[in-house]
Amino acid sequence: MQRNEFDIDVAEAYAASYLRALSKIAQNRLQKELVEWQLNPPASFNHKVTDNLQRWVIEVAGAPGTLYANETYQLQVDFPEHYPMEAPQVVFVPPAPLHPHIYSNGHICLDILYDSWSPAMTVSSVCISILSMLSSAPSKQRPADNDRYVKNCKNGRSPKDTRWWFHDDKV
Template sequence: MSFKGKRLAKEYKDLVSNQVPGITCEATDSFDTLVIQVSVLDNPLYIDDSYRLRFIFSDKYPFSPPQVQFIDKIPIHPHIYSNGHICLNILGNDWTPSQTVASISMSVQSMLASNNLNQRPPDDDNYVKHAPENPQHSSFYYHDDTV
């Protein structure tokens, strides 16, 4: 098994055995893609909703970040585009190999939990029109670091 495969097998085992409230990992056949379900327990904007994050891992993982985006239902948030792309620095320039699927999922969950604005990023329409399929090929502009 490759280093990436061993690392992801350990992360998957940890996710399943050390469950974080509001974060569950869906069963998988391979470690190239994982789907994580995220719920926010304490924000009325997202109460009774759950969202699915798709993680796609390159062979360079954990030395490069996975592609992470919302699928199916996209939460409304000033840093989440309507195509599911997430403007989050740890998924780009601030990535470190110490990040894990769990830590990314908790960061996204925390981002949702602390949000009080029911709006998309200001450039959502334009971004979605021109966005690459892979969110890692985007150059995000951080509009407001307070949300």
């Protein structure tokens, strides 16, 4: 999938106001997670190595036998100053997959990214949860309120500024 400059600029705008210098605890934790990822990467994921510890770009390959088989997407993971006490911001770099819980701007409606975050979670566990969510989709479609939501997210609004309503545990 090709991404144009506008798509990349939009994804970067979401994180612009979110990023601050990482605390020493966050740096240590991320370095530990990065080493673990390199030794034991989760299946279907590829971390695109850069020199920026605070922003990871991760390729996601759709699981075989699912609606997303043979498709590849990119996640952008931005870590807050106080990670892991605060959840990372995770969005799909447009174009985002068609899914009932993924908006066309890349925002993901998944409780572990917000209300149900735990410092025990890792980037790997978040990625596996996202792949599980993709794999369990019964059909490829956008959320019913996609157009309204995306319109309200103009100017780089973060998904963390959204009051999500988690009501669908089937997908």
